[in-house]
Amino acid sequence: MIDWTDTREAFFERMDAATRFAYENRAGFPRINEIDLKEHRAIAASMAQRAIDAGLTQVEAGVRVEETEIPGPGGSIPALVYLPDSDRPHSILYTIHAGGYVAGGGLSPAMHPHLSRRVAQFGCAVVYPDFRLPPEHKYPAAVEDCWAVLRWIDERVNEPGSRWDGERLVVSGGCSGGNLAAVMALMARDNGGPKIALQYLDSAILDCRADYESHEKFAQGFFLNRAENLYVIDQYLERPEQRWDWQASPVLHATFRDLPPALIVCGETDVLSDEMRFYKNRLEDAGVDVHWVYYPLQGHGFLGYRGADGQLTADAADATARVDAVLAEVLRS
Numbered sequence: 001m002i003d004w005t006d007t008r009e010a011f012f013e014r015m016d017a018a019t020r021f022a023y024e025n026r027a028g029f030p031r032i033n034e035i036d037l038k039e040h041r042a043i044a045a046s047m048a049q050r051a052i053d054a055g056l057t058q059v060e061a062g063v064r065v066e067e068t069e070i071p072g073p074g075g076s077i078p079a080l081v082y083l084p085d086s087d088r089p090h091s092i093l094y095t096i097h098a099g100g101y102v103a104g105g106g107l108s109p110a111m112h113p114h115l116s117r118r119v120a121q122f123g124c125a126v127v128y129p130d131f132r133l134p135p136e137h138k139y140p141a142a143v144e145d146c147w148a149v150l151r152w153i154d155e156r157v158n159e160p161g162s163r164w165d166g167e168r169l170v171v172s173g174g175c176s177g178g179n180l181a182a183v184m185a186l187m188a189r190d191n192g193g194p195k196i197a198l199q200y201l202d203s204a205i206l207d208c209r210a211d212y213e214s215h216e217k218f219a220q221g222f223f224l225n226r227a228e229n230l231y232v233i234d235q236y237l238e239r240p241e242q243r244w245d246w247q248a249s250p251v252l253h254a255t256f257r258d259l260p261p262a263l264i265v266c267g268e269t270d271v272l273s274d275e276m277r278f279y280k281n282r283l284e285d286a287g288v289d290v291h292w293v294y295y296p297l298q299g300h301g302f303l304g305y306r307g308a309d310g311q312l313t314a315d316a317a318d319a320t321a322r323v324d325a326v327l328a329e330v331l332r333s
Contacts, residue, residue: 008221011269015297016314018307023299026223033231037102037135044103048110057109060120062086065112072148074132074141079149080107082119082126084333091124091168091331094153096131096146096177096184098301100232104177105133121324123333125164127153138238143247146180147187154194168330170198174301175224176232178204182250182279189259197330200323202265203300204279205272207251208233208243212274222269224300229271251279256286263291263326265319267298291326293319 012020032040051057059065062085069076084090095115097104107130115126131145150171157166173181178201185199203224210229219226237248246253262283266276283290295302295315303320305313312320 002216002219004220007217011297018309018311018313019297019305019315021308022302022305022313023222031225031228032100032102033225033228037235041103041105044099045106045108048106048108051110052108057112058116059112060116063116063119065116067107070129070149070152072131073144074137077129077131077145077149078107079127079129080111080115082115082128084119084123084125086123086333087163088123088333089163089165090333091122091165092153092157092170093118093122093124093126093327093331094150094169094171094181094184095126095128096171096173096180097128098174098177099133100228101134101142101176101236102232103133105130122328122331124168124170124331134237135235139236139242139245139248142176142180142236143183143187146184150184150188150194157194166195167197169194169196170200170327170330171196172200172202173204174202176205176236178202179206179248179250182206183247185260185262186246186250186253196260198263198326199260200263200327201276201279202303202323203267203270203272204264204276205229205233206279207249207275208237209249210243210271210275212278214274215271218269218271218273218299222271222299223302224271226271251275251282256282256288259283259286259288261289261291263293263323265293265303265323266295267300267302268294268296269299270302272300291322293322295319 064083066081068079070079118126129149132141157164171181171184185196188194188196215226242248266273280290303316305316
């Protein structure tokens with residue numbers, strides 16, 4: 001039997017002060033499996049609203065934002081499209097939001113600074129959809145919507161006179177969004193397109209069976225608890241046996257050959273770390289190039305960890321620079 005308190009303290013003793021602060025700060029937030037889902041969504045919405053009220057919604061210079069509706073199997077899919085003010089062909093970053101499947105929806109202006117910064121940084125277009133969420137819309141609704149968005153991007157690429165460069169298309173996502181991004185890469189390969197240049201997965205759920213050693217070792221006391229992960233998977237799926245579907249658990253697809261290169265961000269103490277490593281190994285075994293951005297002592301979503309001074313921790317800043325360097329190879333115009 002694992003003593004999670006001892007495990008946590010052993011890791012804390014080896015952490016720098018900023019990383020410890022990030023972990024301890026997380027402890028003050030409610031766990032998603034311990035509160036009502038409506039309350040969880042309300043908390044997320046209030047955090048976004050605070051950013052809006054504080055005026056932290058500035059769009060980078062040289063970037064414009066368009067709201068659009070993309071046809072989908074369950075009705076129109078609202079989306080934000082960030083575009084550079086340039087006549088040059090631009091690459092495409094298709095960003096699938098995180099939120100443990102059940103949250104993260106809505107097209108809040110609070111996303112403007114982050115997403116428009118990507119446009120200014122790389123000269124790319126960013127597509128950010130508001131797809132259907134569980135438990136109101138169970139699996140495979142999110143997969144179907146995200147696929148419809150990818151097909152819509154492909155249509156834009158192939159329009160006469162289009163400045164969208166289909167040779168430089170990146171699908172990306174964190175946590176549940178990383179799951180969906182990996183599924184998009186597999187579906188695009190299986191359906192003969194669209195061509196994807198890179199799959200960027202950050203702290204991704206890749207196996208809904210959730211039966212790896214890391215799920216037990218880091219089950220409590222870190223950023224994402226095992227109970228939280230099992231809760232969101234239960235909300236996502238209609239039936240337990242769907243955990244074995246590769247569109248829910250992309251590590252289970254029969255073959256990884258001819259998939260696009262992957263950029264995978266993984267922290268040691270993330271309960272998902274072993275399934276991310278398994279995904280990486282399957283890609284490499286199939287001859288697919290993998291940029292493995294792995295950091296000891298870091299946890300779920302560590303690219304956003306900040307110390308008491310409000311600045312990114314040293315590892316978060318270093319990993320972000322490594323991620324940006326890989327993205328620049330594909331996206332920079």
